[in-house]
Amino acid sequence: MLPTDFQPVSNRAAMRRQFLRGAGAAVASAVVIPRWASAQSGSASANAPIGPPSTVTQPPRDFSRRGAPTTYFTDPDVLTVDPAFDGLRQPNAPIQRLWTGALWSEGPAWSSVGRFLVWSDIPNNRQLRWSEDDGHVSEFRVPSNNSNGNTFDYQGRQLSCEHLTRRVVRYELDGxxxxxxxxxxxxxxNSPNDVVPHPDGSYWFTDPPYGAQLYEGTVDAPGGPANKAGRLNPKLGQPPEIGSYQRELPxxxxxxxxSGALTQVAGEDLVPDPNGLCFSPDFKKLYVVSTxxxxxxxxxxxxxxMYVFDVGPNNTLSNGKLFNNFMIDGVKCGPDGVRSDVDGNLWCSSNAGRRVGYSGVTVWTPGGKLIGRIRLPEVCGNVCFGGPKRNRLFMAASQSLYAVYTATQGAAPG
Known part of the structure; x- marks a missing residue:
């Protein structure tokens, strides 16, 4: 028999096909289904993923610009849990990663006049802007005073919650x-976190203490609750007027x-550590996340x-109750930011930690029933509706910005 190199072409081709079939069978028999695969299908496993992979879907999905386009009619990571969600998801609309490169993305807000999205990169002390016309991302405000939540009011003015300065500011139209x-x-x-406008001209905001840390603001002055031993220096790297604050409020x-009058509408006895918040479309209910x-x-x-309250005609809250504990398939999908669509459904960011397949967005009816999920390969911090028709959901997720078109609209600006 001639050596392989001298076999006739037809014989060599047959031998190669036989070899590949054998190799394929060997590989198939050696394939091990990863433990996190159950999370991709929406079902939980007692053995949750130890280390998250870089993708969510199977086959692996590449969200980068090098990745292949989505070839499915409906995006495989936009999941219908209840048929009610089918009317809210947009067929043939893929989840897109618009940009990556932040340390912790938060507070997305849509400018309907400028047709751009602004969001916070808290640890990098900057606000970023994504322009709809060409997808360009640029630094919008540097420094941002470690801003967290942003929104636009009914006059088109931007509101920002600043961790570092522990205040809420408004950027006026004259600059x-x-x-x-x-x-x-x-x-x-403490460190205002999220803010929403009301048609009556008022602003409602939450004030948890998360900005009192070096990564997202600065700690208390020595002796304060967030720096009792005084070993941390809150002045390092800061302007001279920063570093003297101590936590004073619950x-x-x-x-x-x-008019400028500030009123407490809910204490920590009702909502401990309040975070994201939003109104129902008729402004008769207020939803507040408790982290x-x-x-x-x-x-x-x-x-x-998350809790829900009735908003009275005198702007007081009553009848507070738990909206939902955000346990899905035995997995805690902790909310952070929340927005309502025009039908009153709640679109909530989801932090499931290393439970791959559960971070992203959860969607609920006004009655607290889960109807849909959007899976992202990163923990999602906050969401907003935007685009010229306000039918595009923007998701600030860890280091990246994602977006997906929906078949509904956001109920409020920003």
Missing amino acids: STTVLASNFNGKRL TAVYRLDK GQGPGDTIAGGKGD
């Missing part, structure tokens, strides 16, 4: 900046009247769930 709130009853706010939800224990807390802290 000036107005400090809206920095103190309550003569005491400094966590709370506030309403700032258009975990923050720096300097002397309370147990929130449990990663």
Whole structure:
């Protein structure tokens, strides 16, 4: 028999096909289904993933610009849990990663006049802007005072919650900046987190203590609750006026009247460590996320769930109750930011940690029923509706910005 190199072409081709068939069978028999595969199909496993892979779907999905386009009619990571969600998801609309390169993305807000999205990269002390016309991303405000939540009011003015300065500001149309709130009853706010506008001209915001850490703001002055031993220097790397604050207030939800009067509408006895918030489309209900224990807390802290309150004609909250504990398939999908669509459904960011396949967005009816999920390969911090028709959901997720078109619209600007 001739050596292989001298076999006739037809014989060599046959031998090669036989070899590949044998090799394929050997590989197939050696394939091990990863433990996190169950999370991709929406079912939980007692053995949750130890280390998250870089993709969610199977076959692996590449969100980068090098990745192949989505070839499915419906995106495989936009999941219908209840048929009610089918009317809200947009067929033939893929999840797109618009940009990556942040340290912790938060506070997306849509400018309907400028047709751009602004969001916070908190640890990098900057706000970023994504322009719809060409997809360009640029630094919008540097420094941003470690801003977290952003929104636009009914006059098109941007509102920002600043961790570093522990205040809420408004960027006026003439280019000036107005400090809206920095103190309550003569005491400094903790670190305003998220803010929403009301048609009556008021602004409602949450004030947990998460900005009292080096990564997202700065700690208390020595002796304060978030720096009791005084070993941390809050002045390092900061302007000279920063570093003298100490935590003075419990966590709370506030309403700032258009006249400038600040009122506490919910204390930490009702919502410990309040975070994201939004109104129902008719402004008769307020939804408030309650997250975990923050720096300097002397309370147990929130449990990663959300509460809903009735909003009275005198702007008081009543009948507070748990909206949902955000346990899905035995996995805690902790919310952070939340937005309502025009039908009152709640679109909530999801932090499931290493439970791959559960971070992203969860969608709920006004009655608290889960109807849909959007899976992202990163923990999602906050969401907003935007685009010219306000039918595109933008998702600020860890280091990246994602977007997907929907078949509904956001209920409010910003």
